[in-house]
Amino acid sequence: MKQILAILVDGSVYASWLFIISAGLTLIYGVMRILNMSHGSFYALGAYAGASMVGWYFSTGAVPWLSFFALIGAALVAGISVGLLVERGLLRFMYGRDEVVMILVTYAVLLIMEDAIKLVWGVEPYFAYQPYTLLGRTKFAGLSFANYDFMLIGVSILIGLILWYGLNRTRNGKLLRVVIHDREIARALGINVSRIFTVTFLIGAGIGALAGALTAPGLSVVPGMGVEVIVLAFAVVVIGGLGSISGALVGALIVGMARAAAVHLYPDIELFVIYGVMGLVLAFRPQGLFAVANARKI
Amino acid sequence: MSQRSLALFVILGLATLAGGLLLPQWMSYLFTIAMGKGLVVLGLILLMRAGLVSFGQGLYYCIGAYMAGVLTQFAGVTDVLLILLASVVASVAIAAIIGLLLCRYREIFFAMFSMAFSMILYGLLVRNQFLGSTDGFNVANPSLLGWSPGPEGASTLVLSVAVVLVFALGILAWRYLNSLSGYGGEAVRENEIRLEYLGGSVFRVIYVKYVIAAALAATGGTVTALVSGHVDPEMAYWTTSGEFVFIALMGGTAHVAAPIVAAVLFEALRTYAFAVAPYTWQMILGFALLAIILFMPSGLWSLVERFQNKKSRQTP
Numbered sequence: 065m066k067q068i069l070a071i072l073v074d075g076s077v078y079a080s081w082l083f084i085i086s087a088g089l090t091l092i093y094g095v096m097r098i099l100n101m102s103h104g105s106f107y108a109l110g111a112y113a114g115a116s117m118v119g120w121y122f123s124t125g126a127v128p129w130l131s132f133f134a135l136i137g138a139a140l141v142a143g144i145s146v147g148l149l150v151e152r153g154l155l156r157f158m159y160g161r162d163e164v165v166m167i168l169v170t171y172a173v174l175l176i177m178e179d180a181i182k183l184v185w186g187v188e189p190y191f192a193y194q195p196y197t198l199l200g201r202t203k204f205a206g207l208s209f210a211n212y213d214f215m216l217i218g219v220s221i222l223i224g225l226i227l228w229y230g231l232n233r234t235r236n237g238k239l240l241r242v243v244i245h246d247r248e249i250a251r252a253l254g255i256n257v258s259r260i261f262t263v264t265f266l267i268g269a270g271i272g273a274l275a276g277a278l279t280a281p282g283l284s285v286v287p288g289m290g291v292e293v294i295v296l297a298f299a300v301v302v303i304g305g306l307g308s309i310s311g312a313l314v315g316a317l318i319v320g321m322a323r324a325a326a327v328h329l330y331p332d333i334e335l336f337v338i339y340g341v342m343g344l345v346l347a348f349r350p351q352g353l354f355a356v357a358n359a360r361k362i
Numbered sequence: 363m364s365q366r367s368l369a370l371f372v373i374l375g376l377a378t379l380a381g382g383l384l385l386p387q388w389m390s391y392l393f394t395i396a397m398g399k400g401l402v403v404l405g406l407i408l409l410m411r412a413g414l415v416s417f418g419q420g421l422y423y424c425i426g427a428y429m430a431g432v433l434t435q436f437a438g439v440t441d442v443l444l445i446l447l448a449s450v451v452a453s454v455a456i457a458a459i460i461g462l463l464l465c466r467y468r469e470i471f472f473a474m475f476s477m478a479f480s481m482i483l484y485g486l487l488v489r490n491q492f493l494g495s496t497d498g499f500n501v502a503n504p505s506l507l508g509w510s511p512g513p514e515g516a517s518t519l520v521l522s523v524a525v526v527l528v529f530a531l532g533i534l535a536w537r538y539l540n541s542l543s544g545y546g547g548e549a550v551r552e553n554e555i556r557l558e559y560l561g562g563s564v565f566r567v568i569y570v571k572y573v574i575a576a577a578l579a580a581t582g583g584t585v586t587a588l589v590s591g592h593v594d595p596e597m598a599y600w601t602t603s604g605e606f607v608f609i610a611l612m613g614g615t616a617h618v619a620a621p622i623v624a625a626v627l628f629e630a631l632r633t634y635a636f637a638v639a640p641y642t643w644q645m646i647l648g649f650a651l652l653a654i655i656l657f658m659p660s661g662l663w664s665l666v667e668r669f670q671n672k673k674s675r676q677t678p
Contacts, residue, residue, distance in 0.1 A: 164469055179644045183642065295477065
């Protein structure tokens with residue numbers, strides 16, 4: 065009983081973390097047809113920016129509760145400004161190329177950003193544990209949970225709701241969906257597709273950085289953290305179906321629960337389970353669970 | 363292949379071998395590593411000719427390497443030929459099963475799915491205490507047909523085997539690409555339905571390519587493991603596979619020699635970049651990759667072709 069509760073809570077926390085990371089990835093793919101390898105670097109960037117900002121904030125001795133704004137604000141500013149640089153400076157010259165070529169382009173961006181982060185922040189680990197300890201812990205049914213993790217679940221639900229509302233209930237969201245559906249018709253109808261691309265990339269990069277910042281208080285921020293995360297995000301997004309936000313949610317829940325169960329029951333197969341689930345889903349639904357079918361090229 | 367170009371090829375091979383043996387120790391080491399990677403990338407370009415980019419060749423690379431490690435360290439088998447045979451058999455067996463699933467996918471799905479399989483192996487190896495977990499383990503010195511050259515001669519032995527393999531398998535791959543099945547790759551890339559309509563089997567074309575690529579990757583992994591004397595799970599990590607894709611793009615898919623030349627250049631570039639800028643060598647690689655994609659989409663081999671075209675125009 066206790067173990068089931070632990071699996072459920074850990075699974076939900078891990079799932080919400082996965083959802084925040086993969087939401088940006090799947091949004092960018094859905095609109096721009098770019099499988100953004102550098103998404104992991106935006107995650108790392110957000111973690112570094114957030115962690116160093118939190119460190120600086122606490123050294124000034126200001127009100128501890130406001131450190132959350134410092135954490136999130138720093139990540140969003142860093143993510144969006146670097147996102148703007150990458151999209152305007154490089155990606156816009158590449159639009160219309162093969163999807164596989166775009167993977168390689170963003171892979172190059174990943175290599176560059178990994179080292180750029182090392183140049184700015186060095187190779188020493190950063191810690192921003194204060195927001196994590198600030199919220200304290202809850203004892204429940206004989207188990208102890210960090211309240212910060214519950215907040216993570218709340219934030220992921222909030223991000224999901226905002227994305228859903230933005231896409232389904234606003235004018236700009238409807239324009240975005242037109243672009244997802246058919247880029248050329250959208251342009252013919254007078255929609256500024258390249259501006260929508262820019263905005264989408266910034267939102268995706270911002271969410272990626274936000275995910276990093278929210279993770280930073282729970283662990284040490286070290287070089288290479290983005291490279292590890294990107295394959296996880298891929299697995300989640302591919303399970304749900306590339307380009308589908310609700311797919312990312314379901315994928316995150318499946319992977320999160322499967323991993324939590326593995327960690328508690330058979331820790332040796334932790335990584336294996338994630339990709340095993342992915343393989344299993346893809347064997348039966350090659351396009352993922354929620355993807356729209358594509359017409360075959362003749 | 364005509365008699366003349368075959369002779370040319372053999373001479374070139376002997377020259378490469380002599381050159382490799384005359385190099386100083388650290389350079390011939392890098393050269394052998396480059397040969398190993400070149401073999402992996404040779405398999406990769408077979409797939410790329412069919413329009414499929416595999417981000418998971420690290421899977422077979424790692425299988426080949428661990429096969430060498432396990433056989434020399436735990437089974438007492440040190441014969442290079444036996445190890446190579448075992449690696450190829452193991453990788454072909456696994457590729458024959460995974461290929462059944464993977465060959466249904468195209469484009470980014472193929473790329474991501476092959477990556478997932480290599481990550482599964484990575485996940486298993488990282489948690490395996492017996493095989494050294496994240497640290498991996500050491501590989502014992504190889505021998506050849508009962509002749510064991512000891513630690514000093516081992517690198518020379520592996521270098522010679524690697525050069526012979528590169529040239530022999532290069533010729534075979536070249537023959538394959540000029541066969542009906544090899545040309546099928548281009549047909550798949552251009553238009554699958556037309557190929558089916560003409561009576562070809564798209565599945566068989568891709569499946570054969572996938573299995574050959576796996577065998578080549580395992581061979582490359584074995585060579586790398588034997589020369590470096592160490593294996594670790596990093597060989598199955600997706601960044602290793604990314605490196606192979608990088609080399610493949612650098613060389614281009616126009617000729618079987620392109621990946622080998624590109625692998626040598628890549629190792630040189632990487633060693634140089636790492637020596638000059640230990641913290642920014644990845645950045646240098648990233649910019650190089652962007653430059654290749656932007657200015658030389660068919661790889662460095664397009665320079666050779668441009669040169670050949672110019673020459674043939676001058677002498678009509």
